[in-house]
Amino acid sequence: MLEKSTSKRIANWEAVIKCLNGVDSANSNITELVDRAVLKRLSKDLSKQIQETEKDKRKRNINDFCRMIESQTESVIYLPLSQFVDQFNIKYSGNRMQIYRHTQTTQNILGEEIHIQIELPSEETVIIEIQTVLEENYVREIHSLPPYNNYTFHDYSSKCEHYIPQCNARNIMAWGRIADTEKKGFNILLLENKNDIYGEWFLLFNRNSALSRENRVEPFGFEFNELPEQIQEIGMLSKYSSELIPFDINKIIDFISERI
Template sequence: MLIQPNSVVFDGEENSYKVLEPIGNGSFGYVYKIEKESDKSIWALKTLPSNFPNSEQLLSFQNESVMAMKVSHENAVNYVFVHDGSKYSELPPYIIMEYANGGTLQQVIKTAIRKNEFISNKDLLDYFHQLINGMEHINSILIHRDIKPDNILLHNGIVKISDFGLSKIVHDGTRQMTFKGFGHIRYMAPEGWKLEKNTIQMDIYSMGIIFYELATLQHPFNLPHHADVQDWRNAHYFTNPPSPKSINPALTTTMTQVIMKMIEKSTAKRYKSWQEIRNDLLIDNEPPTENSKIIENMINIRLSKDISIREEQLKQEKERQERKNYLKMINYQYANDIYNPIKEFIEEFNRRYTGGQITMTPLNSMDSSEIYTKIHLVSGKTLTIQLKALFDNDFIREVPSQFDRGITHKKVVRPVLRDNKKILAWGYLKSPDNTGFNILLVENKEDIYGEWVMLINTNSGFGRVRRPEPFPFEFNELEKEIPLIYALHIYNTEVLPLNIEKFQEFIVMYN
């Protein structure tokens, strides 16, 4: 049965409640205002996903519900009853909880934006301390995992944190049922994106973003509405937000420092407990001294330096991560398209031939910049496959200026194939007598992994020196020879799509 106005629901002691009207909806379902029929007191009901995929997830939800029912604090929405769908089989899962009459923290922020007025420091501190108190209690029992302004309610001026312990059963258009917990992407700590163990520090980070929004009336990353999941992930990983004080000059340096430390990307630098945050906020209560203005100025200078240092560190970390992902992509492509098919061919030969074995060196680590594979044949000969990832920094060259003769400047001159396809990696297969061919991974606008091509090189009639055919260009030749592929030259080069049979031919030939 669907829950709707005029429906009747029950709590664990079989007290009946009449559903009055809808008052909102969120990640989990609809929220209704309900009235306890015995004393006419007002409560709230939140509907939950109507089924669980399996008994394991139902049990996990039941365990989580038991923990959530233990939360009892002035600054948390207290649950009266969590229905998992079993006690009243005609009713779907739902929660009966305290009713809050003052809207959400998100509405507080929107009201301040509409008035174009920052929230006063006095009110900010009141919000901060109430949120700290509530989260400290909640975290003594469980990790919230889905903190956002919409989940923080107000009742007669008192902050009430809600939806704790429920992120395990989220299921909407953008999230999947998960028992790891996946908070809203605008508020999720960097380690949360890696699906690491849920910790208090994740909740501290999420709440730090809310503190930032309350203090500045804007999100620290302030991405456009069309930003996607990857944009938000990168922001949490690599973007250093501006100092809250640069947006709201009325903030104290203490409040600024507290907020920035709450949203530190490194857990080693982030607060580890709510008590630490509470203690630091109390610094502003210390009486001023004759040195206070000098100290304040010193702190502001230090904070500016810290921001610059942090920005440089994040830039370097982003470059490291991008390089690592790039190398993983190349290594994955090599393993998937070249190494594994050759390995399967060799394994079949080894199963059928009893006179010896062809062996292959194992794959490099997946973030290696140079791939090196040796194929040791039964004949005793060895084929070598070698591949190098290419980076812009490898091709910074001095080029002449278009306008000033004799003047040069540095420029990235990245090798490309016809149609301006950037080369991502290059290398070769080489036999003991230096025959072979080149292998290139080139950019493909329609495929993020790129595409492989082969260069089959032979002698033309213009050269004096004859090389064994077909031959691979060496690494130190490739930069010079690739632009000449389609020109009249001492070598002829045929550019072909990857064909694993070419590798097999060399194995057969030299085995």
């Protein structure tokens, strides 16, 4: 009613009522928009909370898995070798044999590495290194095509996915190697066992095949950066010949004894 312009003045009470109803309608629309925005924010908060919960759960699972691998390495490998070292030092009066162990994390690699170092009276050193195997650390490219005879070159697609390396169709829980100063040695694998949550240990001896142009000392153990590829070629025609045998601590002790 107080508008200066005659074109903006309300002509009668009917117009006043219509104007007030319009205000109620606008307020109702704002309320709906606010409710919608709140629901959207709550949905995002819930999604974030679920992701954080899953992340925390995965972190706990990884920690438990690493503790199990560490415990298995200690009971199956470290303790028997420690007993061997102690007994040797009791019976030999010369230079003592020393054994050390430590666990460390590696940059850009999830999980842990367990290192065992044995200093021999001959002044040679033998190392044993074991690494937990987690799918977050391994990525492979998957190629896919539409059904046969129903695609063109442009239909070809690929994607990357995380995976757990396998040996003989069994997931690998941990892997590593034993090596002397000349890098002579062999690999140590812990494979998944459906009947035993602690898995099953194996030894992997590698040699040059007739196809190899290299002259690596034999036998040798693949290093961590080689294992994802080379482990897939066991039993196949390749530049290396590999033999997988059940774990035997005496094989490791004999390897050390030859260098004392």
